[in-house]
Amino acid sequence: MLANRFEEQNPGVKVKQSFESSSTLLTQIQQGAPADVFASAAEEEMNTAVKEGLVNGEPEVFVKNREIVMVPKDNPANIRRFRDVAKPDVKLVLAGKDVPAADYALEILDKAKGEYGADFEKDVLSNVVSRESDVRASVNRVVVGDADATFGYASDYTPDIRDRVEIVRIPPDLNIVATYPIAALEDAKSPELAKKWVELVTSEEGQGVLQKWNFEPAA
């Protein structure tokens, strides 16, 4: 959507987007993948990129996101509230190690110990049956009905899956708000266009599009 808009604004330019987990994207950039802009779903990957001199200028936050629990519509494990994910025999799927969505989930579990008791975290983690390559893959495990629950972002509750998936909210005092940074890259082939893309994403128009996808505005 934003890509179309960008191509309209810059005739002759073709936007190529590569969607992967932030850690994969970072590895690819480190290995010299040709990219003009890096939008990360976590500060950590961006900080690494900045530290290694891969970024041109200062990264800025372009959107915020919140973790949620997703369950299949028929909810076979009967998960009604957040603490139900610790029930025995829940088939829980998480994104892989170092994938931000999974890291946030672990942080939330750690925080929840205070409220739900010391065993809560252990019980939830013992329910994990698979670590997926990224958060979207773990959401699709719920969509296809094989997993009882997964942690994902509010923005993963996309219109195309709303008839097959239900949201279980995580209590706000336990939840973590993820901030997504974006930055032009040092090796950008067209630094000018890279800057323009960042401007479009952070503009009022760009923010409006992102909100349609359940993201929270940056400011």
Add this chain to the structure above:
Amino acid sequence: MKGRDKVGSSIRLPRGSDTLASGLAVASLALLVGFVSLPLLSLVVWTVDKGTWRAMASPVAVDALLLSLRTTAITMAILLLIGTPAAYVLARAEFRGSRVINTLIDIPVVLPPSAAGIALLLAFGRLGLVGQYLNVFGITLSFTTVAVVMAEVFVAAPFYVRQAATGFGAVDRAVEEAAMVDGAGHWRRFFRVTIPLALPALVAGALTAWARALGEFGATIIFAGSFRGVTQTIPLAIFAEFQRDLDAAVALSVLVLGFAFAVILAVRYLTARSTKDRA
């Protein structure tokens, strides 16, 4: 090996006008050898350079290697047990629809493994065509080691069955019939005459199928998921490590390279010996 002797005797060093043509052929071979060996060499060079040997003994690596070993062994047992008689029927029996069945069996070869994984998921997943009935009996396959084996059998079966059927097809019927005349029963004839005659093809087929099962990635990660010690085979572990620790991913790749190399050498050696014994 029989095949090797044949090749050895049919290639002659060229003279005169053939020199250019054979020069090109040799250059092509050199190009191919270089293209294959350079990436493999790079794996080893990186590992030596960064001193990441230790990552090969990491729990992730050991669990993945053991799981790959276990699942491919079960896959091969299933393939030999089911695939061998199935291949014999394909080679010998003429029946209506045999052409359709032949094509069907070959489909996993051309189907991208990720598509195979989706297909398996929609068939045997919890809400799948078959899975929903299994689920009624409390049987779930997704996220289990059984699912890994199913994915491996699905993608590897055609490689064994195809070569085994070709091998059986090449066994002279007259020899089999002669054994019958000599009083051998069907079982005895099959194990004492047919199988030994088709052995090189069976071994070659089994080796390709095993290699395919060992490398299985797409169908496994989609159908079985990825969890250490349960469904995370070597290829899945490499992918998971690539997303967080490149050195560990390289170390795992070197590990599986060495492992595959050892198995191929062992099988080559054993087949060479068994054919020599019988000759």
